[in-house]
Amino acid sequence: MASGRIGDIEFDAPSDAVARALIGATLLVDGVGGRIVETEAYDETDPASHTFNGPTKRNAHMYGPPGHAYVYRSYGLHWCLNFVCREPGHGAGVLLRAIEPTDGLAEMRARRRLEDARILCAGPGRLTEALGITLAHGGLRLDRPPFFLQAAAEPLEVLAGPRIGISKAVDAPWRFGLAGSRFLSKPFPRGTARALK
DNA sequence: CTTTCGATGATCT
């Protein structure tokens, strides 16, 4: 079984295509989550990627089968969740940066000790806290519990622009977001983003 | 609205 298709999204593909395809998809972890509204693509050709210098202990899951999770600790404090893709060279993935909370609001508010739904999952560290993601989720497949993933029911307008929080390859337009969403980690400033059909 | 800074620890050189 070589298909990397999960929830109607093809993960056996370049990370920028996957990052784009994930916008609007529903992601739940143990029934808690919502609609993905912001992602970023990373791969081995990319100086900002954890995989730029090849396999290491930390990034091992990025070299495993597509459609699985890669979780890492950020700044010693936060967890960040990636979806593993596959492209020539391997070591590619999509960082989940923001979700529009729809399911399990009470659970997410309790975990985040925060009422405001608008920023409950607006950031890579925030969304993992809200969904209860930790290193223990690293390497798990996305097509079975605790994960649930389903593509958007209809085409949506997506923006592409420069990524956030990196110091290398800062101009590559590998950040994707749902146009008009109020749940992004940051806006896509006019002039820096391109609308995709 | 903006910028700055501390927290905190794994990872890699």
Add this chain to the structure above:
DNA sequence: GATCATCGAAAGG
């Protein structure tokens, strides 16, 4: 020893 795919609070315009 430096660098982080970050967050939140605080301070300044």
